Amino acid sequence: MHDGPASGAGRIEELIAAAARGSVRATARLITLIESGEDRAAAVSAALVGRPRRARLLGVTGPPGVGKSTLVTAFIGRYRARGARVAVLAVDPSSPFSGGALLGDRVRMGEHSTDPGVYIRSMSSRGELGGLSAATAGAADLLAAVGFDVVIVETVGVGQNEVAVLRLADTVLLVLAPGLGDGVQAAKAGILEIADVLVVNKADRDGVATTVRDLRSMIALGRSGQAGGAAWRVPVLTTIAAGSPAGGGPVGLDELVAAVDAHREHLAEHPGPQRRAVRRAQAAVEAIALRRLQESLHAPAGRDLLAAAAAQVADGTVDPHAAAARVLRMLTTGG
Ligand SMILES: Nc1nc2c(ncn2[C@@H]2O[C@H](COP(=O)(O)OP(=O)(O)O)[C@@H](O)[C@H]2O)c(=O)[nH]1
Ligand SMILES: [Mg+2]
CATH class of the missing domain: 1.10.10 (Arc Repressor Mutant, subunit A)
Known part of the structure; x- marks a missing residue:
């Protein structure tokens, strides 16, 4: 280009x-x-x-509809009150039509839409595999480098791309709602292993105590054996992001913000063998490499290579694994 x-x-x-x-x-x-x-x-x-980057990256993930955007909006308010500039990247791979997600998030976070200290953007994959995590990593780094103090990435925690996006974060907040299904899904997706703070939102609904108990036991199981000298204890909190039914602001938000702050302090005090910065860099490089590969495959030369390989596989002269290995070799050596 x-x-x-x-x-x-x-x-x-x-x-x-x-x-x-x-x-x-x-x-x-x-x-x-x-x-x-x-x-x-x-x-x-x-x-x-x-360029210096002082931003903290907060990943907010969880199934659709649990209240992530509502919580993010509340977080924006708290961080703005401290004078921080806040950016939000809303990642929605399920919606190739960026308009829908964009409008929804803008409207919901609307109270902050005229605040120059707040930047909100929807990222969409536009059907491009691999491109989303690379673009999100790039956008998050840009926002940090132009002076935002907090960059929040909101994402629906499903699939490898999504987990890759979350590896960019200093702190990963997993949001769930009452009901066992969500927790099991999160565990399957591997999100529970990278979550630093868990919150059961919609605590005005039935079944909160059960969900909290289930999550605590899942964490205890999942993290045993991993504990280092100064392991972070993943807290499980409850919130009513939409405000208490009796009226008034969000419930449990102070505790949640404090838990996220505590995690940041923990990171500062215990950088650990696998520092977040290294994990983030690894996720970014991996995403970029995948994106490059994807782009090469879809460029004319890549298409030709694929077509030739496909013909051989269809003929039965080469097996698909050998053909794929050959395509990779040709692509990466510029052949
Ligand atoms: N009952 C109840 N509804 C909530 C709560 N938090 C958010 N909601 C509502 O749940 C719906 C989905 O919220 P949203 O923040 O868009 O969820 P997201 O898809 O996870 O980002 C909206 O109608 C919110 O008003 C809560 O604590 N209790
Ligand atoms: Mg949302």
């Missing part, structure tokens, strides 16, 4: 400078570049090298 006027290095530098001064337009433009392919994403990333 050639650098046009829209993505040339000079233009990118200008956009970054504007984004750092608080321009929403420039920030949005840069994220669009990051989403639009690996070459442009790489150009933005290269222009960000050396």
Whole structure:
């Protein structure tokens, strides 16, 4: 891809400078570049090298409808009250039509939509496998590099891509609602292993105590044997993000915000052998490598390689594993 006027290095530098001064337009433009392919994403990333990042990354995950966006909105309010600039990336791979997700999140987080200290953006995969986690990693890093203090990534915790997105976070908050099914699903998806704080939202509904108990025993099972010298004890909290039925603000939010803060302090005090920064870098590099591979496969040369390999497999002269290995070799050696 050639650098046009829209993505040339000079233009990118200008956009970054504007984004750092608080321009929403420039920030949005840069994220669009990051989403639009690996070459442009790489150009933005290269222009960000050396910029300080002080942002904490908070991943918020859980099944659809449990109240993630409602909780995120409440978190924005708390962090804004401390004077922090807050960005939210809403990742919704299930919706290839970005409009729906965008509108929904914007409307719901609407009370913050005119606040210049808040930036909200929906990321969509547009049917592109692998591209989503790479683009989200790139966007999160951009937001950190242009001066946001908190970057929240909201995602529906299903599938490998989603887990990859969560590995970017310093703290992963898993949101569930009363009912056993959610917890079991989360455990299956491997989300429970990377969750740092668990919250059962919709505590105004029946079955909260049972869900909390189930989750506590799942954590005890899942984490035994992993404990290091200073293991973090994953708390299980309850909230009513939408506010108590009797009226008033969210219930349990202070405790939840305190738990997320406590986890950050824990990380600062116990960096551990597998530091979050390393885990994050690993997730980002892996996502970018996958995206590059995907793009190579879908470029004309990759399609030709695939077509030739498919013909041989269909003929029965080569098995699909050998053919795939050959395609990979050709792609990665530039053959
Ligand atoms: N009863 C009840 N409803 C809630 C609570 N929190 C959020 N909701 C509602 O649940 C629905 C889904 O919330 P949303 O934040 O969009 O969930 P998400 O899909 O996980 O982001 C909305 O109608 C919210 O108003 C809660 O604590 N109790
Ligand atoms: Mg949501």
